Amino acid sequence: MATARSEHAFVDKFPDEAGVIKATFLVAFVALGIGAFFGLIQALHRTNVVRVIDSADYYTMLTGHGVLLAIVFTIFFLCGVFHWATARSLDRPAESKLFSWAWVGLMLTGTILATVAILGGLVPSLGMSADVLFTFYAPLQAHPIFYIGLAMFIVGTWLAGADWFLSYRAWRKDNADERIPLQAFMVLTTMIMWYISTLGVAVSVVFFLIPWSLGLIESVNPLLTRTLFWYFGHPIVYFWLMPAYLMWYTVLPKLAGGRLFSDPLARVVFVLFLLLSTPVGIHHQYLDPGIAEGFKFIAMTNTMFLLLPSLLTAFTVVASVEHGARQRGGEGYLRWLGALPWRDPAFTGMALAGAMFAAGGFSGMINAGMNINYLIHNTLWVPGHFHLTVGTAVALTMMAGSYWLVPQVTGTKLYSRPIGLLQVIMWFVGMVFMSNAMHRAGLAGIPRRTAEPQYQNFEFLTPIGSIFELRVQIALGGTLLFLSVVLFLFNILLTSLGEESERPVDAYLPEPLSGPEGSPRILDNLAMWTGIAALLVVLAYTLPLAGIIQNGGGLFGGGLPVPATVSAGLDFVLMTVTSAFNTLLGVVA
Amino acid sequence: MKLTKARALVLIAFSVPIAIELRTVAGFFNVELPLIAVAVIEFLFLALLFVLYGLYGEGSNAAA
Ligand code: HEM
Ligand SMILES: [Cu+2]
Numbered sequence: 001m002a003t004a005r006s007e008h009a010f011v012d013k014f015p016d017e018a019g020v021i022k023a024t025f026l027v028a029f030v031a032l033g034i035g036a037f038f039g040l041i042q043a044l045h046r047t048n049v050v051r052v053i054d055s056a057d058y059y060t061m062l063t064g065h066g067v068l069l070a071i072v073f074t075i076f077f078l079c080g081v082f083h084w085a086t087a088r089s090l091d092r093p094a095e096s097k098l099f100s101w102a103w104v105g106l107m108l109t110g111t112i113l114a115t116v117a118i119l120g121g122l123v124p125s126l127g128m129s130a131d132v133l134f135t136f137y138a139p140l141q142a143h144p145i146f147y148i149g150l151a152m153f154i155v156g157t158w159l160a161g162a163d164w165f166l167s168y169r170a171w172r173k174d175n176a177d178e179r180i181p182l183q184a185f186m187v188l189t190t191m192i193m194w195y196i197s198t199l200g201v202a203v204s205v206v207f208f209l210i211p212w213s214l215g216l217i218e219s220v221n222p223l224l225t226r227t228l229f230w231y232f233g234h235p236i237v238y239f240w241l242m243p244a245y246l247m248w249y250t251v252l253p254k255l256a257g258g259r260l261f262s263d264p265l266a267r268v269v270f271v272l273f274l275l276l277s278t279p280v281g282i283h284h285q286y287l288d289p290g291i292a293e294g295f296k297f298i299a300m301t302n303t304m305f306l307l308l309p310s311l312l313t314a315f316t317v318v319a320s321v322e323h324g325a326r327q328r329g330g331e332g333y334l335r336w337l338g339a340l341p342w343r344d345p346a347f348t349g350m351a352l353a354g355a356m357f358a359a360g361g362f363s364g365m366i367n368a369g370m371n372i373n374y375l376i377h378n379t380l381w382v383p384g385h386f387h388l389t390v391g392t393a394v395a396l397t398m399m400a401g402s403y404w405l406v407p408q409v410t411g412t413k414l415y416s417r418p419i420g421l422l423q424v425i426m427w428f429v430g431m432v433f434m435s436n437a438m439h440r441a442g443l444a445g446i447p448r449r450t451a452e453p454q455y456q457n458f459e460f461l462t463p464i465g466s467i468f469e470l471r472v473q474i475a476l477g478g479t480l481l482f483l484s485v486v487l488f489l490f491n492i493l494l495t496s497l498g499e500e501s502e503r504p505v506d507a508y509l510p511e512p513l514s515g516p517e518g519s520p521r522i523l524d525n526l527a528m529w530t531g532i533a534a535l536l537v538v539l540a541y542t543l544p545l546a547g548i549i550q551n552g553g554g555l556f557g558g559g560l561p562v563p564a565t566v567s568a569g570l571d572f573v574l575m576t577v578t579s580a581f582n583t584l585l586g587v588v589a
Numbered sequence: 590m591k592l593t594k595a596r597a598l599v600l601i602a603f604s605v606p607i608a609i610e611l612r613t614v615a616g617f618f619n620v621e622l623p624l625i626a627v628a629v630i631e632f633l634f635l636a637l638l639f640v641l642y643g644l645y646g647e648g649s650n651a652a653a
Contacts, residue, residue, distance in 0.1 A: 425601075436606065
C-alpha cells in the first residue's frame with residue numbers, strides 16, 4: 001500500500017510523454033464525436049425514421065463514419081495507450097521528444113487530408129470525393145489526396161512503432177538479462193504484427209491506388225487490391241483488439257481488486273496473435289471468384305485456430321476478475337459477481353465490453369464458417385457483428401479506460417463517476433438494441449451499406465417479430481449510442497478542465513499472481529517470432545496471390561477474370577519459376 | 590448485500606438483452622410470445638427492482 005500512495009502520477013514522472021498522449025487522445029475523441037454523429041444520421045436514415053441527408057450522400061457519411069471511427073479514433077487512442085504502456089513499463093521516457101511529435105504530426109496531417117477528401121463529397125463544386133468506404137478497394141475510386149493521406153497515416157504508425165522499439169533497445173542495453181516487462185512485450189508483439197500486415201495495404205495504396213487515381217495507370221486488378229486490403233484488413237482487427245486486451249490483462253484485474261492470474265499465459269496469447277493474425281485474410285473473400293476454394297478452406301481452418309488465444313484470454317481475464325472479487329469478500333459460485341466495483345465506470349465499462357465481446361465472438365465464428373458465411377455475407381448481420389467487436393469490445397473499453405487513463409495524463413480527477421457509469425451502461429443497452437436488430441435483419445436478408453433497404457415488390461420476412469420492429473430497434477439503439485458518446489465527451493472535457501489534484505487516480509498496477517520468471521525465455525525472442533510469422537504469411541499467400549495475378553489479368557488488371565482452381569495457381573508459380581530459371585541459365589551460359 | 594444504484598443499473602442493463610430475446614427462447618418451446626407480453630414482463634421486472642431498491646437500496650436502513 002505504501003508504494004501505491006507514494007507513486008507519482010504519470011504526468012509528473014513523464015511530462016513529455018503525457019503531452020504526446022494527450023494530443024493523441026484529443027484527436028481520437030474529436031474523431032469519435034464526428035463519427036458518432038455520422039452514425040446517428042445513418043441509423044436514422046436507413047431505417048427511414050428521420051432523413052436529413054440526400055440518399056446519394058449516404059456513402060459519404062458511411063465513409064466518414066467508418067474511417068473516423070474504425071481507423072482514426074481507434075488507432076490514435078491506441079497510440080496513446082501504447083505510448084503510456086511503453087514509458088510506464090520500461091520506466092523510461094521516449095528517446096527523443098521530437099521524434100514522438102513527428103509521428104503524431106504525420107498521422108494528424110494524413111488524417112486531415114483523408115477527412116477533407118471524404119467531406120469534399122458533400123460539396124459537389126469542389127470536385128473532390130472519397131466515397132470509397134473504409135475498405136477503399138477498387139473499383140471504387142477516391143481523390144488522390146485520400147490515398148495520400150492514408151499513406152501518411154500508416155507511415156506515421158510505423159514511426160510510432162519505431163519510437164517504442166527505440167525505447168526498448170535503450171532499456172535492453174541497461175537491463176541485459178531481464179525479462180521484457182509485460183506491457184512493453186504486448187506493445188512490441190502487436191507492432192510486429194502491424195508491420196507485417198500493413199505491408200500489404202501499403203503496396204496496394206502506393207503501387208496501385210495512388211497511380212490509378214492520378215491517372216498514371218489505366219486500370220488495376222480489383223481482386224488483387226481487394227486481396228491486399230484483406231491481407232491487412234483482418235490483422236487490423238487485432239490491432240484494434242490488442243490495446244483492449246492490454247487493458248483487460250493489466251488494468252482490469254487491478255480495478256476489480258485483484259491481480260492478473262498469469263503473466264506467461266498473457267505472453268503466449270500475444271505471440272499466438274502475432275503468428276496467426278495475418279495468414280487468414282482470405283476468410284473475408286469467400287464469395288470472391290478468382291480465388292480457389294482450396295485456399296478459402298485453408299483460410300477458414302487457420303481462422304478457427306485464432307479462437308484459441310481468444311478463449312485463453314476469456315478464461316484468464318475472468319479468472320483474474322473473480323480473484324479480485326474474492327479478495328473483496330465475494331463468495332459463492334456466482335454471488336462473487338455482486339462484490340465487484342460496479343460503481344466504477346472504468347471497471348463496469350470494461351466488464352460490459354468484455355461481455356459483449358463474447359457475443360461478437362460467436363457471430364464472428366458464424367462469419368468465419370465458409371458455408372454459413374454465404375447466408376449472411378454483405379447483409380446487415382456484418383455491421384451487427386463488428387459493432388459488438390470493434391464498436392464495443394474496443395470502443396467501449398477505450399472509453400471506459402479513459403476514465404482511468406485520462407486523469408493520469410492530465411493530473412486532474414475524473415469529473416463525474418455517476419455520469420461515467422450511466423454512459424457505459426447506455427452504450428451497452430444501445431448496442432444491444434442496434435446490433436441485435438442488425439443481426440436479425442441480416443438473417444432476413446437485408447443488405448448492408450444501402451441508404452434504401454426497402455425494395456419495390458419485395459418483402460423481407462422475419463421468423464419472429466417484424467421488420468418494422470427491427471427498424472425501430474436500430475434507430476433507438478443508434479440514438480442511445482450517440483447520446484452516450486455525448487455524455488462521454490462532456491465528462492472527459494470537464495475532467496481535463498478541472499483542477500490539478502495531488503493524486504488524480506490510483507495508478508499502481510499490482511504484480512501478476514504468476515510472474516514472468518515462470519515462462520520460457522524463448523517467449524521473449526522477438527526476432528524468432530517475427531521470422532515464423534513472416535514464414536506463415538509467405539506460405540499462406542504466395543499461391544493465392546500468384547493465382548489472382550494470373551486469373552485477374554495481370555498486375556494491373558485489364559483482362560477478364562477466370563474462375564480459379566488450385567492447380568492454376570500452382571501452374572503459374574511453376575511457370576514463373578521455370579522461366580526465371582531458364583533466363584538465369586541463359587545468362588550463365 | 591445492499592442493492593446500490595450501480596448494481597441496480599447493471600441489472601437493468603442485463604435485463605434488456607434477455608427481454609429482447611425472450612421471444613426466441615419461447616419460440617424453441619413453440620410458444621409465440623407477443624411483443625406486448627415481453628414489454629409487460631420487462632415492466633414487471635423493473636417494478637420489482639424498484640421495490641427491492643426501496644427495501645434494500647442505498648438509502649434504506651434495512652440490513653441485507
Ligand atoms: C454512435 C454510435 C454508432 C452508431 C449509431 C453506428 C451506426 C452505424 C450504422 C447505421 C452503420 C451502417 C450500416 C450500413 O448501412 O451498412 C454503421 C456502419 C459502420 N460502423 Fe458504426 N455506429 C456507431 C459506432 C461505431 C463505432 C464505435 C465503430 C468503430 C469503432 C463503428 C464502425 C463502423 C464501421 C466500420 C461501419 C461500416 C462502414 C462500411 O460499411 O463501410 N461504428 N454504423
Ligand atoms: Cu477477419
